[in-house]
Structures are given as C-alpha cells and as structure tokens.
Amino acid sequence: MKQTFKNFWNSVTAVHPSIQDVEERGYSKLLAMLFSYLIPVFTLVVLRSLLFPTGGTPTILAPMLFVLMLVAYVINHQGYSKVSANLWIFGTAAIVTNEAFMHNTSYMLLVLFLIFMQAVLLLSIRSVSILGILSLIALALYAVTQPPALPISPTFSIFFFVLGGTILIAFTNYRAKIEAEQRQELLNANEALRQSEASLEQRVKERTRDLELAIGVSRQITTILDQDQLLKAIADQTKEAFHLYHVSVFTYQEKQQQMMLAAGSGETGEKMRELGYDFPLHLEKGLVPHAGRTRTSILANDVSTNPTHTPNPLLPQTRAELAVPMIANNTLIGVLDLQSDSVNYFSDDIVRVISMLAEQLAIAVENATLFDEVETARREQVAVAEKLRAVDNMKSQFLASMSHELRTPLNAILNFTKFVQTGMLGPVNDKQKDALNKTIGSGKHLLALINDVLDITKIESDMLNLFVEEDVSLSEELESIVATAETLLSEKPEVKFVGDYEAELIPDIVCDKRRVRQILLNLVSNACKFTEEGQITLSIRIENEMVNIVVKDTGPGIPAEDHELIFEPFRQSHAGMTNGGGTGLGLPIARRLAEAHGGSLAMESVVGQGTTFFVTLPVASAKLLDMTKMGKAS
C-alpha cells in the first residue's frame, strides 16, 4: 500500500528527462509537488461549491485557479518548468487581483503578497521584479479607486508594501549578485578545467605513446625463453622503439658481485660483448654500477658535465645516458643502460616509462633464467631416463642372447641323452637309464631357470609383450598339461589326478598360447611336486566370458603369512625352499602373465588341508583381439 502510494507519487511528480540541469530539475520537482498537492485540494473546493452553493454572488475564483494549475502542471510535466512557473505566478496574480477589483475584497491583496513570496522562490530575478512592480501598481490603483474597502489605512498599506517591496527587491538584488558571482566563478573554473584537460590530454597522448612502445618491447620479449636471445632482443628492440643511439643490457652475477655485459644493440653490442665489458658492482665510476648499487635509475642528461660518466671509444656520439636497474622479487637482475646522441633526451616521462619497462624486462629475464634451469634439469632427467632405458635394453638383450647360447647346447644335451636313454644307440642297463633320466631332469630344470630369469627381467623392465593368437584350443593345451602331470605323478601312486571338465565344452580362446600353457604348467607341476597323497583336481568353468581354472591339491598347504610372499619374485615359502627347489619365480611370473591377459591369479590354502589356485582368463577380450591385429599388421 505504502509502496503503491510512493510509486504513484513519484510518477506524478516525475521530472521530464529533457531537463539536464540539477537546479532546474529541483525547481521542476518542486512545482510538480506543489501542483500535486494543490490540484486535489482545489478539486474538493470546486466540487463543494458546485454541490452545496452558498448563495450570494457566485465566484469563479476557485474554478479559474483550478484550470490554471492543471495547465501549469501539464506544461511543467512536459519539461517547460520555467514557462509553467511564470504562467502559474502571473496567472494567480492576475486572477487574485481581478478578484479583488471585481468583488471588492481587499484581503486578496494579502494573497498577492503570498504569491510574491512564491515568485521569489520559483522565478528569475527579472520576473520577480516585473511582478513586484505590477503588484505595486495594482495596489496603488486599488488604494486610489476603492479606499473604503481597505480594512486598514491606505497610508499604512502603501508603507507596508513599499517597505516590504524594498526589502524584497534588496533581497532579490543580493541574490542576483551572488548568482552572478557564482556563475562567473563557474565560468572561470570551467575555463581552467578546459585548459588543464587540454594539457592533460597532450601529456596522456605522449605517455600513451611511450607506454605503447614499452608494451610493444615487453610483449615481444616476454615470449622469448632462451636467455641469450632474450637479452639481445631487449637491447635491439628498446633501441629501436625509443630511437636511441645504443642500448646495453648488463646482468648481475651475485656470486662474483660483477656486472656483466650480456647483450648490446646492433653490431657495436656484439663487438663489446666479445671484448667483455665486465666490472665489479662497487666500481666508483660509471652509471651502470651506480644504478646497480643504489637500485635507482641514474640519469646523465648531458654526459660532458657528468663526472661519473665514463666515455666509451666504441660509442663516440653518446650525449646522454640513462642507467635503469632491473629488479624482480627484490633481487637485482641487472641494469639496462640507454644512450642517446642528443643532450637532454631523457624527459621525466621517458625515465618513468623506461623504469616500468625495466621492471617487465627483469621479470622476463628471471623467467628465462628459471626456464633455463628447469630445461637443463629436464634434459638431465631425460638423459638419465634414456640411459636407464638403454641399460634395461642392454640387460634384456644380453639375457636374450645368453638364453640363446644356453639353449643351444641344452638341445644337444637333452636330445642325445634321450637317444642313449631310449637305447637308440645301443643297449643300456637300468642303472644307466636312471642316471640318464636324472641328467634329462637336470637339463629341463636348467632350461626352466633360464626361461624364468629371462621372463622376470622382461616383467621388471616392463618389456613383456604377449604374442596373442585367435582360436587357441585350450582343450588341446590341457591335453599336454595332463600328460605332463601324469608323467610327474608316475612315481606317486598315492596321488590321483582328476580332470573336472568336459573338453568339448571348452571354447577356443584369444591368448598367448605359450604363456597360458606356462601358467597352467606351473600350477599343475607345483601341485604334483608338493602333494604326497590324495588328489589333484583341475577344473574348468566358463562364466561371464571368463575362463575360470581351478587347480586344487591335498598337499601340505601354505601358511597364511606366506600367501602374498609366494607371488613376490625371488621369494619362496619356507616349504618351497626346503622341498621344492626351483627359482621362486614361477608364481610371480604366472600371476603377471595372467594379469597381462586381463585376468588374475589368486590362491587359498589351509595348512594340512591343501592349496587351491584360481586362474581367470578372458575368453576373448577386445584388448587381446586388438593385439592380434597389431601382430598381423607389423
């Protein structure tokens, strides 16, 4: 409710947007508020006189005023506040005076005085003066024509109006004087402002140009990370941007407390660098060490009169020199030395801009230094990594050729022993046969060792690559594994081997045949090795596109603390070490091979009851199928 009224009031007394002047807006608002108050009041007055006529001579004063204020309100609302104010004041004055004459009611003249007060508030001096004169004339006329109507003596009323008028005129004159003074002051201030704006604009233009040069230099330069290139670019581009004679960049070597010429503009710069312009920071003469020591810009706008300036025979035309320290993170990075061939070249503005530029350059130089360090560290790391890789490669290659060299004689050892043992080369007795069998067993063990060491090396240097084939017949592989198990168990009639699977239900799988065979052979031969009585069960189930292979034995079992140990390379359970021999590499390799296929190898065991190994392998994973394609493409 309150808010609605407020909104309504605001819209009724709104000032036309075309009025810009703050003071005029205030007047317009005041007028609008005045009318907004008067219009409802007069509406009631007019309504009352229409509905309940009082008799006597009907007066049109109220309706006329009502119409006048409506018109004035509309004019003010349209943005003509001065017209509106004049219309209102003069209109009311005319109506009231007319009323006084027509109906002989002198109190109206007092109303005229109220109107005059309004005029002082709302109108300009000229309008107030005109109104005052007109009022006095009207009063005089009234006093002359209708003296008996006056409730007070004409002398008094004339005196009253003359005195009041004089005071008002004096007041309005005073106000006019003050306004004129204020206006003049404003004009003066405006003029001053305009002038300072113009000179400011000129300075801003110059500053902008210098800054643009500086920004241009620093933008081009901050992208360069190679330090030598960067310093040379700083020298050349600063020289060009500021039309200088020569620019040198000195870097500060903190350890030696030396200023070192790191780069210079043009060929002279190169020459100076070759000659080596290095000097200690505490050197008495020279602007550069001075700037470095004090960490402030040192300016010699006329070198002929500067005692610290040291002339350089390579730069004969130097007339002015400016040395600006380059500081980043409170650390002195170096000094930027600028030389001009004209005296008084370096204005305050240029010095300021160059100081700012030097700050940027300091950061760029520091970045380049850091980048250099990081880059060097990175290169070293890459070199170390490459070396390690090369060492790994050499190790693998060495082992591969070692394995080749060891397998070749084993071919002869195993096979010729076999020839003798089977009687192919003449009759052998049982003792000899037994000895030859042991030779073959040892040969096979040696071969297994060679293979395991080669495999674990590949695994540890992350160079294990599967040779994946499609349509590998798992049941065919199982046949040879069962055959091996039966050979191994031929001397242990107390141990039964059970194949718990239906060969025709086992699908062909995608895998590295040799590696899968290696996993199964390892588990089955371990079971055969450690089980003294009971049975070994090999069961196979297919579930969710995975082959689950379980090798369960009734051997001694593995104590809980060894359950993870047995999957770590070069570690074996106590029992494994005392009874089994072997490298202790078989299970770690088998687990890693299963994982390389996207499968797993786990175990469960209770001491005294036996051990169960669980192998899972994917039937045909997308990853393995991809590997067969890669194999074929290469």
Added chain:
Amino acid sequence: MLLKNKRVFIVEDDAGNLAIASVYLRQQGATVFYERWGRDTPQMILKHLPIDVILMDLMFPNNVSGFDIFDQIRQFKQLEHIPVVAVSAADPDSAMPKALAKGFSGFISKPISPRISKHIARIIEGKKVWAAEDMTGF
C-alpha cells in the same frame, strides 16, 4: 608314420642340432635334406625339389640370419609356396612377431623334442604352429 613320403629341407649350421632333428623326422618317415652354411640355400633347395617344408635356424655364423635366407628363398617362384618354419633357440617373445610378419608358418623353440614331427606334419597340412613348447615331449 606322421611324415611318410614327406621331403623336409633343414637349414642349420650346428651339426648336432641337424642330426637330432633328422633323427626325429626320419623316425616318422620323412626324407631329410640339409644345408649347413646358409649360402646359396635357394639353389640347394631347387636341386632337391619337390620339398614339403623347410626348417630354418635363425642364427648363422658371420651375422647371417634366417630371416635373410627366408627372403632369398621367397625370391624364387618355384619355392614361393613351400612353408618355412623357424626352429630356434632365440627368445620367442622377440623372434615370433618378426617371423609372423615375414610370413613364416611357425616357430619351434629349441631344445626340440620328439614331438617336433607332429608340429611339422601340421605345418605341411597348411596350418600354423606358433609357440610350440617341446619340453612336454620328454
């Protein structure tokens, strides 16, 4: 008799290895021809045509490799179709992908076993035999 009437050519520099392979293959009825030095191998094979399968060692003296000899053989139209199987003590992980890419019909690791005849018979049938592990044959 897995290899009855089959003619096998062996390229192998080690006399012992050559003898062993020959014994097993002949046991299964094969006729064995061989070449020990890896030089002019295609000409030697051409002399003994028809040949059903070639057994190829991969390492020879003087840096000659079985892969090079394979390329020489394949340059002869008459020898193009003969399956070649690598028989090598090299690390299968590195040698097999190479042999597969070349166009070998298989890879048999050394030491070999009597089961080599079974693998050779399959290769003559046109099958591929990769990663044949022969230790189960002992």
